[in-house]
Amino acid sequence: MNWFQRTKESIADGTTKKELPNVWIKCDHCGEILYKKELEKNLNVCLKCSHHFRVNAKTYIQLILDENSFKPVNKDMLSEDPLEFTDTKKYSDRLRTTIEKTGLKDAIQTGLGLIDGRVTALAVMDFGFIGGSMGSVVGEKISRVTDLAIQNRVPLIIVSASGGARMMEGALSLMQLAKTSAKLSIMHREGLPFISVLTDPTTGGVTASFAMLGDINLAEPGALIGFAGPRVIKEATGKDLPPGFQRAEFLVDHGFVDLIVQRSELKKTISRLLSFMEANTNKNLDLSQIRV
Amino acid sequence: MPVTLDFEKPIEELEKRISEMESMATNVDLSNEVSALQKKLEELKKDIYGNLTPWQKVQLARHPERPRSLDYIERLCPGFVELHGDRLFGDDHAIVAGMGKLEDREIMIIGQQKGKDTKSHLYRNFGMPNPEGYRKAMRLMNLAAKFKRPILTFLDTPGAYPGIEAEERGQAEAIARNLLVMAQLPVPVVCVIIGEGASGGALGIGVGDRLLMMENTWYSVIAPESCSSILWRSWEHKEKAAAALKLTPEDLLRLKIIDEIVKEPLGGANRDYEAATVFVKEAILRNFSELEDLSSDALINQRIEKYSLMGHWSGGDH
Ligand SMILES: [Zn+2]
Numbered sequence: 001m002n003w004f005q006r007t008k009e010s011i012a013d014g015t016t017k018k019e020l021p022n023v024w025i026k027c028d029h030c031g032e033i034l035y036k037k038e039l040e041k042n043l044n045v046c047l048k049c050s051h052h053f054r055v056n057a058k059t060y061i062q063l064i065l066d067e068n069s070f071k072p073v074n075k076d077m078l079s080e081d082p083l084e085f086t087d088t089k090k091y092s093d094r095l096r097t098t099i100e101k102t103g104l105k106d107a108i109q110t111g112l113g114l115i116d117g118r119v120t121a122l123a124v125m126d127f128g129f130i131g132g133s134m135g136s137v138v139g140e141k142i143s144r145v146t147d148l149a150i151q152n153r154v155p156l157i158i159v160s161a162s163g164g165a166r167m168m169e170g171a172l173s174l175m176q177l178a179k180t181s182a183k184l185s186i187m188h189r190e191g192l193p194f195i196s197v198l199t200d201p202t203t204g205g206v207t208a209s210f211a212m213l214g215d216i217n218l219a220e221p222g223a224l225i226g227f228a229g230p231r232v233i234k235e236a237t238g239k240d241l242p243p244g245f246q247r248a249e250f251l252v253d254h255g256f257v258d259l260i261v262q263r264s265e266l267k268k269t270i271s272r273l274l275s276f277m278e279a280n281t282n283k284n285l286d287l288s289q290i291r292v
Numbered sequence: 293m294p295v296t297l298d299f300e301k302p303i304e305e306l307e308k309r310i311s312e313m314e315s316m317a318t319n320v321d322l323s324n325e326v327s328a329l330q331k332k333l334e335e336l337k338k339d340i341y342g343n344l345t346p347w348q349k350v351q352l353a354r355h356p357e358r359p360r361s362l363d364y365i366e367r368l369c370p371g372f373v374e375l376h377g378d379r380l381f382g383d384d385h386a387i388v389a390g391m392g393k394l395e396d397r398e399i400m401i402i403g404q405q406k407g408k409d410t411k412s413h414l415y416r417n418f419g420m421p422n423p424e425g426y427r428k429a430m431r432l433m434n435l436a437a438k439f440k441r442p443i444l445t446f447l448d449t450p451g452a453y454p455g456i457e458a459e460e461r462g463q464a465e466a467i468a469r470n471l472l473v474m475a476q477l478p479v480p481v482v483c484v485i486i487g488e489g490a491s492g493g494a495l496g497i498g499v500g501d502r503l504l505m506m507e508n509t510w511y512s513v514i515a516p517e518s519c520s521s522i523l524w525r526s527w528e529h530k531e532k533a534a535a536a537l538k539l540t541p542e543d544l545l546r547l548k549i550i551d552e553i554v555k556e557p558l559g560g561a562n563r564d565y566e567a568a569t570v571f572v573k574e575a576i577l578r579n580f581s582e583l584e585d586l587s588s589d590a591l592i593n594q595r596i597e598k599y600s601l602m603g604h605w606s607g608g609d610h
Contacts, residue, residue: 074608082547082604083538087523136603143600144608165491165513167523170537171549174491174513175602178499181471182596189476205513207464208452208492213472227464227492228454232518236454246459256462292609 027051029222043263052220052263054200057109057124060159064122064267065113072111073292074144079106079137083170091168094130104129106137107162110145112154112292116271118278119285121149124159127201132162134206135169139176142210146183152290153282155193155274160211164204177209184213193277195270198225198248198257212256216273218266219248219257294562297351303340303559306333341559344508346534346543350516352508353487354450357562359569361388361403361446364486367569368576369394369401377428381461384425386417386449387497389432394444394573397580400436402429402497403446406487419488420453423466426496430470433477442480442580445497450515452493467496474499475596478588482579484554484572485509485541486561501595502579503549505541506572507556511549512539549602552579 023036029051039046043063044053061070078095085091099105107129113122123145125132142158149156165173187194196214198207201224208227211217219225226246234241244250251257261269296304310329313322344352352358365372369392376383389402406419429445436443452463474481474497481500489498489511505511514522516534521527538544541553554575561568583591 077608078606080604080606083536085536087529087533087536136605140603140605140608167514167519167537169513169604170539171512171544172547172603174495174511175549175599177468177492177495178471178475179599179602181468182475182499182599185472185475186596188472205492208467208496209471210468212462212465212468226459227452227467228459233454233456233459237456239456241456245456254460254462256465 028053045263050221050262052200052222054127054161056128057104057126057159060124060197060199060266061109061113061122063263064157064159064270065115065120066117069114069287070111070122071113071287071290071292072109073148074110074141076105077137077141079135079169081168082136082172083168085168085170087168094168098130102126102128106141107132107134108138108141110141112148112152112287112290114287115157115267115274118271118274118283119152119154119287119290120274121145121152121154121156122159123157125161125206127161127163130166131164132160132206133164133166133173134162134176135166135173136176138166139173139179142176142180143183146180146187148292149192150183150186150190152285153190153192153280154285155195155277155281156187157195157197157270158210158214159197159199160202160206161199162202162204162206162211164206174205177205180210181213184210188213191280193274193281195273197261197266197270198251199223201225203227203229214258215277216259217257218259218261218269219251220263221248221260223248225251225257295356297348297355299340299344299348299351300559303333303336306336337558345531346510346537346540347516347531349508349540350488350510350534352560352562353510355508355560355562356408358487359561359565360408361405361448361486363565364446364569364572365392365401365403367565368392368573369399372401375432378424378431380427381424384417384422384428385415386419386421386453387425387429389428391441394580395577398441399580400432400441400443401446402432402443403486404449404494404497406448417453419449420451421449421493421496422453422455422458423461423463426452426466426470429497430466430473433470433473433481437477437479440479442482442584443477443500444576445481445483445500447483447485447489447494447498447511448487449490449493450488451490452496467492470496471499475599476592478592480580480583480586480591481595482576482583484576485511485550486572488515490515499595499599501583501591501598502551504552504554504572504575504579505544505550506554506561506568507541508560509541510534510539511541511544512537
């Protein structure tokens, strides 16, 4: 049954070809064969073992925000190729083909929306776009949506899914760690709430910057979260990794994630947390009046 | 015996010939020949060191005899008081920190510290910090802020340590927290890359008002070997990766990531610690004096603005 065969995951273009040319999907975790429609209805969470399948940014936007309330910003921002980077192919070609294949502009979508009527700034990453890697566009869009949260005194939610900083933009990618964290330092100073939602996987430079800086860090069950990748750690230390290493539950045990949240509970949980943290926010905003 | 890198071999050979000739000179007068060769040697050095490839810069940045943070610190600030520990878990030997007096200025100095021989390499964990190193740095940066003292950091690491315990203790959180805290420090912060600037591990003490880079150093999001192994799926393409990453001081000045390149003695800082210290000291003092009259708010605003401008993109709403 070769249609169950999982194609090798490519780090360079970040795509995971798990989808079967069929109405059935096999759960990576428990091996259960699931009816695709049912799985989707269950928010892409395995009906047998609760394994959370990776989903795209659009799905999270629909899941978290009130219906049709999303007002995207900087939709047409595009990566350039400032280093004229070439490995086995040109970065500019890689960008073009990824844009064509995914229909996305880059690895993040940002904007304003409502969560139970409360105006909130939101950024959601797409792992399917070059492994959710952070280059200049991801950094700049997070930076700008944080500015928007500060200007309007509203909360910020960032849903991360990323292999880390984008190699093809070299030190410019690295500087996005500093840039996004610097903007969050203003949020922090202003007493505005920031909730970081870590999904599978969140590693490298994204974890080492904004994703770990939430007033509250939430994670989806089983999500891989860490600084160095498991393979790198194994090579560097020569040790076997303990079971459950770098999974969301491990992060909770070690004190770096506040709470693990089932996907079905995500909006409700965020909304509850925001009520507690509303002190310095502007609660009387009308989303339709905000110019973005 | 000094360590010679592969591309330095022609220099070493010529030096050997000159010294052989000089030892023969007691019997015959070879002074003309010697001075001709010495002239040739100077030209050869200028040619080789003046045209280093990105990979050769990486090699020099990793030179085993290159001065480390403490080599500069003891020359810049005699009487340096090293302070230890993050008050949470332990003391990391891959990051040194403490109080020093640079001419008439009291400053906090924080540096990533590599070793020089097997024993000290192990003691310093090859310059790869654990979370407690970043947290010690943060504690002492906050202390400097409390007492209004400027901060100097030296970056020199092959990366934050990729270990099991490092992950358990929150390597990512430790680095991330430093980025946030450093953005808001109300005192001048000058950072100098003195060797290797590998990714988040270096950046974890590298957010400041000024970023200076010594001539034979590198700074990027990933080491060339690791980049080669991921993108080319083999370790063999490190030279190509080093070139592609644009990791040299000249590239980074052009990309507006660093503020200044600090000169080194010909052949690299490893050849003359005193001369290297003179160059770096002049640059540090000059940058501190440019920053010292700014108010805390101005410093913080300018620093955040500086990072806001970094990156290249097209489109967007404004
Ligand atoms: Zn399952």
